[in-house]
Structure formats: C-alpha cells, structure tokens
Amino acid sequence: MCLKAVTPINISDGIVLGAKDYLYDSRRQKVYFLNLHQWHMFIYKHMLLKKYESYLANFRDKQSLLEWLRMQGYDIDDVRTVITSEAQATVNLMDNEKKKTLNDINRHIQQPDGSLYVPGSSIKGVFRTAILYTLLQKRQDVKVKYWRQIQEKISSNYFKPYKDLNKLISDLENELLHTLRLLDAGIRSNNAVCSAMRGLQVSDTYASRKMQTAILQKVDGGLDKFDKASPKKLPIFRECMLPEAELFFDVKIEKAVMSTIGISSVDDLLKATHSFFAAVTDLLQQAFGKEYQEVFQGVSAGNMFLGGNTGFLSKTLLAMLAPDKDTAKNTIKVLLDKSFKNHKHLLRDKVIAPRTLKCTNYNGKLMLMGVAEVRKV
Structure with a gap:
C-alpha cells in the first residue's frame, strides 16, 4: 500500500522540544534538530561546558541556542555532525510582540536513526x-x-x-x-x-x-x-x-x-x-x-x-x-x-x-x- 500526504500530516511521538533543544536559523528559514549525546560531546570537546551550563541556568527570552552558539564563535556548519535532521520553518517561530523566546515544537514520530515513519x-x-x-x-x-x-x-x-x-x-x-x-x-x-x-x-x-x-x-x-x-x-x-x-x-x-x-x-x-x-x-x-x-x-x-x-x-x-x-x-x-x-x-x-x-x-x-x-x- 502507499500512503500519500494530501495536506500536512503530523503524528507526534510525544516529544516536545523547547527553545533550548533545537537550532533555529530565521535567515535560512530552517530548524536543525540535534543528537543530544553528540551535541554534549561537542560542548565538552570545545571546552564550552561552563558557558553552556551558565546559559541553561540563566536562560532568558532574548537569546536562542543558535545565537548563543554564534557568540561562542561557531555556526551551523561547525556542528553538522551533531545535526540529525532539519525542517523548513517559513513561519516565524518567535513571537516578537509578546515574547522573544522560541516556541515549543511537537516532533513527528521517528525511528532512533532519525528517519520518519507512520505507525x-x-x-x-x-x-x-x-x-x-x-x-x-x-x-x-x-x-x-x-x-x-x-x-x-x-x-x-x-x-x-x-x-x-x-x-x-x-x-x-x-x-x-x-x-x-x-x-x-x-x-x-x-x-x-x-x-x-x-x-x-x-x-x-x-x-x-x-x-x-x-x-x-x-x-x-x-x-x-x-x-x-x-x-x-x-x-x-x-x-x-x-x-x-x-x-x-x-x-x-x-x-x-x-x-x-x-x-x-x-x-x-x-x-x-x-x-x-x-x-x-x-x-x-x-x-x-x-x-x-x-x-x-x-x-x-x-x-x-x-x-x-x-x-x-x-x-x-x-x-x-x-x-x-x-x-x-x-x-x-x-x-x-x-x-x-x-x-x-x-x-x-x-x-x-x-x-x-x-x-x-x-x-x-x-x-x-x-x-x-x-x-x-
């Protein structure tokens, strides 16, 4: 059998990513999802652990995770190995009128390797x-x-x-x-x-x-x-x-x-x-x-x-x-x-x-x- 999407379809896996759990690039209109284990290894390898802990502990509405990463001198291309997948984001994930933090994202269900499927x-x-x-x-x-x-x-x-x-x-x-x-x-x-x-x-x-x-x-x-x-x-x-x-x-x-x-x-x-x-x-x-x-x-x-x-x-x-x-x-x-x-x-x-x-x-x-x-x- 073939299942074809006629309109957008989301089947949630119950995982909701917060503003600190993904990279959002508004200029490229992309969201980048992270392998958290490899992301933490990147943080440790580049001796960013103390700064990262401080960022998490003092998280404010004014700074996204990508903005924080860029302040440390790195960008998307530097963390390609820790990105499992990416998604289009033509809609603005930040509500500038009410707050400056990114919104939560309900992910589509996926296999452990990041591939999408429908149960x-x-x-x-x-x-x-x-x-x-x-x-x-x-x-x-x-x-x-x-x-x-x-x-x-x-x-x-x-x-x-x-x-x-x-x-x-x-x-x-x-x-x-x-x-x-x-x-x-x-x-x-x-x-x-x-x-x-x-x-x-x-x-x-x-x-x-x-x-x-x-x-x-x-x-x-x-x-x-x-x-x-x-x-x-x-x-x-x-x-x-x-x-x-x-x-x-x-x-x-x-x-x-x-x-x-x-x-x-x-x-x-x-x-x-x-x-x-x-x-x-x-x-x-x-x-x-x-x-x-x-x-x-x-x-x-x-x-x-x-x-x-x-x-x-x-x-x-x-x-x-x-x-x-x-x-x-x-x-x-x-x-x-x-x-x-x-x-x-x-x-x-x-x-x-x-x-x-x-x-x-x-x-x-x-x-x-x-x-x-x-x-x-």
Whole structure:
C-alpha cells in the first residue's frame, strides 16, 4: 500500500522540544534538530561546558541556542555532525510582540536513526473507525440504541465524559466487531480475541531519512459573529510531513475472519475508509464551505484523516450516531461544554460542534490538517 500526504500530516511521538533543544536559523528559514549525546560531546570537546551550563541556568527570552552558539564563535556548519535532521520553518517561530523566546515544537514520530515513519497502529485505527461507520449504516437499531445511551449519559448529573463515553464506544465495538465465536471455555464476547479486527494486520510504513518536513503553526478556522471566516493562529507548532510525500506499508487481510464484518478484500477496506472520510468532509463543508472554500480545494483526493490536529469529528463516531446533523450538534456541544468549561461551546457552537476547522498555513495557503490518500500499489 502507499500512503500519500494530501495536506500536512503530523503524528507526534510525544516529544516536545523547547527553545533550548533545537537550532533555529530565521535567515535560512530552517530548524536543525540535534543528537543530544553528540551535541554534549561537542560542548565538552570545545571546552564550552561552563558557558553552556551558565546559559541553561540563566536562560532568558532574548537569546536562542543558535545565537548563543554564534557568540561562542561557531555556526551551523561547525556542528553538522551533531545535526540529525532539519525542517523548513517559513513561519516565524518567535513571537516578537509578546515574547522573544522560541516556541515549543511537537516532533513527528521517528525511528532512533532519525528517519520518519507512520505507525501501523495509527493507520489501523483509522480503518477500524471507518469499518464501524460502515457497519452502522446497516444497523439502524444499533445507532438508535447507542445514541439514546449517549443522550442519557450526557444529561446525567454524574456524567464523566472520558470514562462514560469510552465505555459506550467499547460496548459499541464489542457489538459490531466482536463477531468471532470461539470454542474455548471461558472466553467472553467482550474479550479482544473475539474481535474480527484480529484479521487485519497493518505494518508501520517503511521509514524514510530523505523526507522533507516543515514546522507549521496550528490555525483554528472559525466563524465570527457575522458568520464570516475568522482564522486564528495558535502558538502550537508541529513538524509535519508535506503534501505529495509518499510512504509505503503492508496490509494483510485474513478473509475468513474479516468477512464476518463485511471486509473480504483491500477494495472493501478502502471503500469503507472513503465512505467515512466523505461523511466527515461533507459535514465540515456544509458548515464552513462557503467561507473557507480554499481549504477544501483538493481535499477530495484523500480518503482518510490521519494524525494530530485533525479534529473531533474525524476521530469519533458521535456525529454519525445522531439521527440528523442538528441533533448531533446540539448534543456534542453539551458534551464539549461539560468537558471544557472555558471554551463556551454552548454559546459559540452555532453552526457545528466543535466550531472550528483544524488547519495550518503552508505555501501561502490555508489547509486542513491530516488529509491522506491510501491506495494499493
């Protein structure tokens, strides 16, 4: 299989680099990532340890790590051996109006040697959600049942958003995906060994050291009080795979197992994936398409949302369980208000809940985050 980035994609490895952890050259519009062991060896070899310790201990907003390095008489070319990779940084990583320190960067997941990849578990998670969506289209009774439970839970005074919803989703998965009838005594249907998803194996993508990345800023595409486009830049920066980047991976389907949930081939899998993707993009376009036309240009080339900052709707089935979009909006905004009191979802989620498109700016264009195309090769 081939995974192609249609818009920028970030899959975080949980590592967030602070201002003192990378070299930022605003003139070259580059961020340089360091092998910390080799960086410390460079510091020690060039007898900079005391000055470096002083820099770290007395770090101020006025000096980046590269500026400090240049003050010691060295530059990027002098530390090439300690740089593991570099990324484009056309967006300014320093907010001159509020502060002079560099912002934190959420890195893309990588192998120990610095090569980028996409975990098979991330791709399989998208496949699982898409399969559940497809099965729900055939099981109106299940949709009604779980939507009623969601409304009952949310209206309860004892509602615990994460615990209660996770339990409901787990029950939904058990009902739709746990189709294997095993003869072993003591194995219940809620045991993962009964899940038909055992019949789908997805490898990690083959890592790539040559892949170009860029540091991109999070942009929330919302609407103002006049329902006009009002994008808002947030101080959150991610290292992203760029549009047109391609990675390859393997998929194995055990037909005897997967056919119990209606998947007998890769074509069936891709059909389900595209159906869920189309349903989510249709919801977003109905709410934002008039004011954010540029954001949706070219998105139809994709068939899945992948990675971070792709939005609530692309990662959950709540809106798809609802009988109609207005009911979905009204219920989801209550859920979000209970979960995030300060975000004013009840007041501001007028057209859709949540009320923002998850975007970034790249090459002078506002783009949705995380749109990918997966295809056979």
